[in-house]
Amino acid sequence: MVDRETGTLWSQVTGRAIDGEHRGAQLQKLEAIETTWKQWREAHPNTRLLKKSEKVRSSHYQTYFDDPEKMGLFRAQWLAERMPGKTLVYGASIGPHAVAVTDGALDDSLVLASLGETPVVMSRARDGGVRAFVARVDGNEIGIQLDVETDEVTDASGSTWDLSSGLCISGPRSGSRLESVAVTPVYWFAWSGFYPNTQVIDR
């Protein structure tokens, strides 16, 4: 990416300025998800949509998405031995620490990861997107887990959490909210190219 004001070059994966006046600056990544219109609309009934041309009826890039051999334009470098480059992963990072989680690891389960010293919980939310939160309240790790019988997410205090919103919905911590961590749905070749030291959680 490039900004028009200074011509600084920015990495779309890391959000960091790689060359130019702002070199070294870091954009804040926001919680944003990728899902289908149907799932998004149901979970967010008041949503608005970027005005769209009626002519747009498919993706230009379907052949690129479908071709396992096409990775970027040229000379991409990534951790090819770990998994195929076109594997879709969900990436999260805090400072230099990064984790990539596969779809399989998120099937009906929570993923717990440590990004440096920070405990992070990742899961698939009601709207179909993948979200991550710092699993701490007031500086204390909360010991979060999924009860597979009831499908409820609880912590060591007996509080119940909604990991679509990060809100505690009942129990001693009711009303608390977990801090969100941005999740990037991304091909493995791109994530591992920019975060060669990334952890991987798969099944």
Next chain:
Amino acid sequence: MKKLIACAVFFGLMAPFPSGAELPEPEVVATIGGEDVYQLLPVGAIPAIDNPKFVSGKKADRQMRAEEPVLGVVIGGEARAYSLWQLDAHEIVNDEIDGSAIAATW
């Protein structure tokens, strides 16, 4: 306006050419940490969307297919979706939500 710029999401790195298009000869525009950075297209060749306009969900339902992929963000209680099929041709939306400048990127 708060001087915050935020990168909302990213999915497919460097796929700006529909299949079959000829790649131009790459030009090295910078070398960073010993690695070359190439410029393949002039700035603005894939035009970002500025001053984006939004429609209600009801209106959107008439334009969108159920399985159409979207990028979704919720900021300050406001939910916004961007069709990824539409972003194919633009890749970046310079938007503003709740007083903050955000870039929705694809």
